Amino acid sequence: MLQNFSFFLGLVFAIVLLIMLANKIKVAYPVLLVIAGLAIGFIPGVPHLHIAPELIFVIFLPPLLYEAAWLISWKELWRWRRIIGSFAFVVVFLTALSVAFVANYFIPGFSLALGFLLGGIVSPPDAVSAGAILKFVKVPRTLTSILEGESLLNDASSLIIFRFALIAVATGQFIWLDATLNFAWMIAGGIGIGLLIGLVFKKCHKYLPTDANMDIVLSIIAPYFMYLVAEEVHSSGVLSVVCGGLFLSHHRHSFLSSTSRIRGFNVWESLSFVLNGLVFVLIGLALPEIVDGLGGVGVSEAIGYGLLVTAVLIVGRILAAYGAVLATYIARHFITVADASPGYKGPLLLGWSGMRGVVSLAAALSIPVTLEDGSAFPQRNLILFITFVVIFTTLIVQGLTLPVLIRKLNLKPTIEKVPEETLHSEINLQLAEIGLKNLREKYTQELEQSPLLRQMADKWEAGIHLGEEGRMTPEIKGIYVQILDEQRKWLIAENKSQQLLDEAIIRKHLHRIDMEEERLKLL
Known part of the structure; x- marks a missing residue:
């Protein structure tokens, strides 16, 4: 590892340059990073990197999930809970089921259990890829919230499917009672452990004499604690990190100072930037090792299998998006829904925003090389190659065409009736009125004696009188x-x-x- 240190430093520098180029040409940076990693991997003399699965799962996954949980709005997550829940659990399961049957029918030597294993690996879309693309185009906040919320939960559900399929392949049997109990424990244990550890860290922030630096260090440690403790007791580490992160994010103003929040935001933004960049380059760098391990299966044949699975994923997600619309139309006759007329454009965009990424790669790499009896794990290298083809194809095809599709659809907001700038002005006006009222009612004597307080009052009063004209252009x-x-x-x-x-x-x-x-x- 030490002899490759300079290579990794150069890699980070190259990532920064590539992301600058991606921003310049308005292309989602995961697309360029994967292509660059692929190109670098075939350069003679480049160190042959063996990517350990624990490197992805333990080092990369917890902080990336935790940061995503801190950025998402709990209110929006709850508002769109029905469609987010259906995509994160029902659609993921149906996707894994579809991939299982297709793989079992078309790929020689693929049992149904291996098909479910592959389905669990490739079923979760990647939030980072979609987020990197959506920042270049304007879409309704509704769709962004759904994509963000789905991405937080579908990782957990897909990895649960993956784990059960792995047990079925390794043991050759599947006991429904044990599977049901284990599934319930993974869900309940993951949620409970995440919330419990989140509560412990909240108390540490609130009652211990911490400063901003200590608060930031604690926030970096927290997701690793949540993940490792949950995995140690065989529950869902991903769900633990997500729930713990959502809990701490929702209560951040009750235990963190403004200094800790500002500095912490900057640190986490930089940390996430580096981790995301490294992950997508590592995806490209992994291909030479995967190709070497294909064995008797030809590269062109393996690419064909990968493209077939990719087509199943894309078509299945689009059908699921329109199925969710149909369910919404039916549900509005019985319950109140947030948006009773989503139209046909929103589901098409939601269905096309299904790029795969880091979770799929990590899951594929974590497949053991051998079974308990010492024999080789069946079809491991082919599963790895198909996973790479899925990630690469969805990033290139969907990633490059998604901005064009968004512009062509010209989506209009469905819920956000009031322009964002108007809302900002209205909130600023209300804040000025609250500040002025408190000064005049509670600090009358101080207001008369202090020129600085009078200056503050004059500033707020001017803002109230100016209204929209006082907005900073x-x-x-x-x-x-x-x-x-x-x-x-x-x-x-x-x-x-x-x-x-x-x-x-x-x-x-x-x-x-x-x-x-x-x-x-x-x-």
Whole structure:
């Protein structure tokens, strides 16, 4: 590992350059990273990397899931719980079932258990890929929320199917009673352990004398605790991380200071950036080793199997999306639904947003090389190759065409009737009124005596009277940024010219200007 350290450093640098290129040409960065990893893997002299499954599952998966759980809105997750639940559990199971029957019928030597194993591996779509694509195009918040919520839960359901299929292949039998009890424990244990550990970490943040640095370290440790403890007792580590992350995210303002929240957000954004980049490059780098292990199956034949499974996944997801629409139309006669007329465009987009990624690769790599009796695990290398073809094809085909499809569909918001800028203005107005009311009712004497408090009151009152006219336009933001830049230049020049001036003071003012510039992005 140490002799390849410089290679990994160069790899991280290449990832940054590739993501910059992807942003420049407006292509989802997972697409470029997988292609780059594939190209790098075939360069002579490049170190032959053996990707251990625990590297993906233990090091990469917990923090990526945890960060996703912190970013998602619990309110939106609950609002769209029916369709998210159906896609995360029902659709995943039906997808695995479809892949199992197709593989069993078309691929020689594939039993139904092996088909379910492959189905559990390739059934969960990857949230990172869809998120990277959706940031370049404008879609209704509704669809984004559904995709984000689905991605949090489908990993857990698919890995549960994968685990049971693995047991069936390894033992040659499937006991329904044991499977049902184990399934219930994996769900209940994963949820319970995640919430319990989340509660423990919440108490640590709240009652121990931590600062921002300690809070960030605790937040990095938390997902690993949740995952490892759950896996140790044979429950779902993925579900544990998701539930624990959702719990802590929902209560973040009750135990974290504003400093911890701001710094933590920046640290997690950078950490997630590096981990996601490495994962998608590793997917490409894994191919040479997979091809070498195909054995008696020809590469062209294996590619054909992979494309067949990919077609089943794409068609099955689109049919499932329209099935969800049909269920919504039926359900609106009996219960109140959030959106009774989703139309045909939304399901098509939802169905096409099914790129596969890191979870599928990790699951495939975790298949043991041998069975308990020492014999080779049946079809392991072919499963690995089919998984790679599925990931590569969905990323390239769906990843490159999804932005075009979104623009062609020209989706209109179904729930968000009020423009986002108007909502921002209304909330700012209400906040100004609350601030002014509290100052005048609770701090009357201080308001009369303090010029600074009167200045704050005047600022809020001006905002209330100006209303929509007081909204900061892009032109005003540009002027303000230029003024801040001039202030920054003066501070730097002053620091150079005044040799006796403490630079720590200058740095505090520079940090304040940086924070003010960041605040402008939220206005």
